[in-house]
Amino acid sequence: xxxxEEHRRGAVITGGVVxxxxxxxxxxxxxxxxxxxxxxxxxxxxxxxxxxLPDTDSHSSLPRKRLNHLLIGxxxxxxxxxxxxxxxxxxxxxxxxxxxxxxxxxxxIIIGAIVFTLFLAAKAGVPKAVQAxxxxxxxxxxxxxxxxxxxxxxxxxxxxxxxxxxxxxxGLPEAVFGAVLVAPLWGVIDHLGRxxxxx
Ligand SMILES: [Zn+2]
Numbered sequence: 001x002x003x004x005e006e007h008r009r010g011a012v013i014t015g016g017v018v019x020x021x022x023x024x025x026x027x028x029x030x031x032x033x034x035x036x037x038x039x040x041x042x043x044x045x046x047x048x049x050x051x052x053l054p055d056t057d058s059h060s061s062l063p064r065k066r067l068n069h070l071l072i073g074x075x076x077x078x079x080x081x082x083x084x085x086x087x088x089x090x091x092x093x094x095x096x097x098x099x100x101x102x103x104x105x106x107x108x109i110i111i112g113a114i115v116f117t118l119f120l121a122a123k124a125g126v127p128k129a130v131q132a133x134x135x136x137x138x139x140x141x142x143x144x145x146x147x148x149x150x151x152x153x154x155x156x157x158x159x160x161x162x163x164x165x166x167x168x169x170x171g172l173p174e175a176v177f178g179a180v181l182v183a184p185l186w187g188v189i190d191h192l193g194r195x196x197x198x199x
Contacts, residue, residue, distance in 0.1 A: 001195065002194045002195065004052075004055065004061060004062040004063065006194070007051045007052075007055070007190075007191050007194060008048050008051055008052075010051070010190055010194055011047040011048055011050065011051035011186070011187040011190040011191065012044065012047060012048050014047070014186070014190050015043045015044065015046070015047030015048070015183065015186050015187060015190065016043060016044055018043055018047075018186055019039065019040045019042070019043020019044060019183070020040065020043075022039050022040075022043060022179050022182075023036040023037070023039045023040040023043075024036070026039055026172075026175060026176070026179065029175070030172045030175070032172055035172055035175075035176050038176060038180075039176055039179045039180065039183075042179065042180045042183045043179075043183045043186070045183075046180070046183035046184040046186075046187065047183055047184065047186045047187030047190060048187060049184055049187060050145070050149070050183070050184035050185060050186060050187020050188045050190075050191070051187035051188065051190055051191040052066065052187075053145035053184075053187070053188055053191070054141075054142045054143065054145055054146075054188060054191050054192060054195070055137075055142070055191070056130075056134065056141070057134040057136070057137055057138070057139060057141040057142050058137035058138075059131055059137070061137075064130070067130065068126055068127045068130060071122075071126045071130065072119070072122045072123055072126045075118070075122040075126060076115065076118055076119045076122050079115065079118040079122075080115045080118070083111060083114055083115060083118070084111070087107070087111055090110075090111070090114070091107050091110065091111075094110055138195075142192075142195075142197070143192060143197060145188045146185075146188050146189065146192055149184065149185035149188055150185065152181065152185075153178070153181050153182055153185055156177070156178065156181055157178065160174040160177070160178065
């Protein structure tokens with residue numbers, strides 16, 4: 001089975017080829033160099049992210065590690081925002097509990113300690129929660145990004161393109177948006193192809 005490095009390299013190479021074709025086609029149709037360069041750039045970056053998605057279901061994989069880190073960051077940051085928003089209530093609760101008053105720098109130390117505790121809790125809890133959601137490698141979650149991505153692309157195509165099908169082609173913004181939406185999906189397709197799950 002291809003490892004993470006092989007998946008990434010493969011997705012970047014085939015994504016680059018698809019991106020060159022898409023950018024050339026776009027330039028041929030609309031003659032807008034900036035839009036074509038944008039789409040080409042998207043196809044050099046987003047397939048590498050897409051190819052990471054299927055293997056987030058593997059407990060020992062690099063993509064799982066990256067997912068965990070991302071979620072720990074999101075939880076801590078989200079919690080920090082909520083704590084900051086309610087800091088006055090929180091500090092008055094802490095002062096009435098400890099029966100002392102706090103000056104500004106002490107308040108920041110208390111808030112910092114709470115956020116740090118939150119970070120430790122997320123660091124301990126997130127990997128377990130993710131493992132509970134995705135217990136087995138190459139289970140249904142392995143190909144879920146393919147279906148989610150495909151339905152997203154079809155949904156957007158339905159909204160933007162079908163009303164125009166018989167009349168005219170989509171405008172440049174819709175074409176660019178469609179291409180950028182396909183780019184991460186391409187990474188997923190490349191991944192599953194290399195794993196032999198598409199045939
Ligand atoms: Zn895989």
